[in-house]
Amino acid sequence: MSIANIPVINFDAERNDEVIKELYEIKSNLPKELRCKDYILENGQIWTSWTVRESVYRKKYASFPTMARGLFTQVTNDDQQYIVARGYDKFFNILETGFTQWPALFKDTEGPYEITAKENGCIIFIAALTPAEVVVTSKHAIPAVKTDPTAHGGVGYNWLLRHLSLVGKTEKDLAEWLYDKRITLIAELCDDEFEQHILPYTGKDRGLYLHGINYNTHDLNTLPASTVQQVAIDFGFHTIDYHLFDNISQVKEFGENMQQIGLYKEREVEGVVVRFTNAMLESKDGDVRIIEPKKTLKLNYEKTQYYIEWLRKRVVSNPDWFKNYKAQKGIIFVRQEFEKFWNEGKISEE
Known part of the structure; x- marks a missing residue:
C-alpha cells in the first residue's frame, strides 16, 4: 500500500447522481455539444465516456454542471449514477480567456501556487474496476482489449504493469488502493516507440509520468503535487517536477522568464517549442x-x-x-x- 496520506472527503453521492443525470438531459437537447459512449468491460461492467465540444468550455461553461475534461460514469442496478474516472477540469493558457488574464488571476486566486512540468505525451487515466483490477483509458476511450498495443489505453496498461513490477507491486495492490480511496490517477504516456509528439522520450525516459490524482467527484478535488510525487514513487511511476510559490507575482515572473528562455529548469517542456501544422x-x-x-x-x-x-x-x-x-x-x-x-x-x- 501507498504510504502517502490521502485525506477523506465528502463524495456527496446525491449531487454526483444529479450532475450525471443533468448531463444526459443536456445531451438530449444539445447532441452536438455533448456526446457519450458506452464501453462494456471484461467483467460486464458498462462505463460511459463523456465528451464535451471544446468551444463549450469557453462560451457555455456556466451552463454545464461539471468542467471535467475526461469523465467516465456508471449506473448501478437501482439507477444511481456515479463517477468512476475523472480527469482535470478544462484549463486554459495564460491570456487565452477572461479568467486567465493576469488581472483576474491577481484578483480571484490565492496562494500557495504549484508549478508543475508538463510532459509531452498523451493523457492516461487509471482507475479501479474492482478491488483487484484496474481500467486504463485515454481521455475519452477504453480499448476493447486492455493490453492492445495499438491503443493509448492498452499501451498505458502495459506500461503500468512494468512500473508496478519495478517496485514489487501488482495490479491488485494498486486496484485495491484506488477502489478504497475512489480516486483516479492521471499520467502522461510518453513513449517514442509507440507515438512521437514534440519532445523525445527514449530509453529509460519512456513510460508513464504520474502528474495528478483526482477524487471521483463532479467538482474537481485534486491532491497536491507532493502527494502525487510520493504515490508515483510508491507505485513505480516516473515523477513530475514541481515548484511552490507563495504569491501570484512570483508565478508571473517565473512564467515570463520561462517564456523568454524556452526552458523549464534547463530542459524543454511542452508549450514553449515550435509546432508544425x-x-x-x-x-x-x-x-x-x-x-x-x-x-x-x-x-x-x-x-x-x-x-x-x-x-x-x-x-x-x-x-x-x-x-x-x-x-x-x-x-x-x-x-x-x-x-x-x-x-x-x-x-x-x-
Whole structure:
C-alpha cells in the first residue's frame, strides 16, 4: 500500500447522481455539444465516456454542471449514477480567456501556487474496476482489449504493469488502493516507440509520468503535487517536477522568464517549442507534399512562420524525412533539424 496520506472527503453521492443525470438531459437537447459512449468491460461492467465540444468550455461553461475534461460514469442496478474516472477540469493558457488574464488571476486566486512540468505525451487515466483490477483509458476511450498495443489505453496498461513490477507491486495492490480511496490517477504516456509528439522520450525516459490524482467527484478535488510525487514513487511511476510559490507575482515572473528562455529548469517542456501544422502535410503512394491552407494561418509565434517556410523546402529536398510523419514518426527528428538550422543562423541564407 501507498504510504502517502490521502485525506477523506465528502463524495456527496446525491449531487454526483444529479450532475450525471443533468448531463444526459443536456445531451438530449444539445447532441452536438455533448456526446457519450458506452464501453462494456471484461467483467460486464458498462462505463460511459463523456465528451464535451471544446468551444463549450469557453462560451457555455456556466451552463454545464461539471468542467471535467475526461469523465467516465456508471449506473448501478437501482439507477444511481456515479463517477468512476475523472480527469482535470478544462484549463486554459495564460491570456487565452477572461479568467486567465493576469488581472483576474491577481484578483480571484490565492496562494500557495504549484508549478508543475508538463510532459509531452498523451493523457492516461487509471482507475479501479474492482478491488483487484484496474481500467486504463485515454481521455475519452477504453480499448476493447486492455493490453492492445495499438491503443493509448492498452499501451498505458502495459506500461503500468512494468512500473508496478519495478517496485514489487501488482495490479491488485494498486486496484485495491484506488477502489478504497475512489480516486483516479492521471499520467502522461510518453513513449517514442509507440507515438512521437514534440519532445523525445527514449530509453529509460519512456513510460508513464504520474502528474495528478483526482477524487471521483463532479467538482474537481485534486491532491497536491507532493502527494502525487510520493504515490508515483510508491507505485513505480516516473515523477513530475514541481515548484511552490507563495504569491501570484512570483508565478508571473517565473512564467515570463520561462517564456523568454524556452526552458523549464534547463530542459524543454511542452508549450514553449515550435509546432508544425500537421494538416498541411500529405503523404500518398510514397509521395509527400505540402497542402497550402485555404485561409490565413493564425500564428502565435514569429518563429513558426520560419519553421513552415523551412519545411516547405525540406519536403522537396528531403521527402524521406516525412514518409511516416502522419503516423507520428519522425516528428522529433524534423524539429531538431530545424533547431540546428535556426541556431546556426542559416535562415537568412535561404
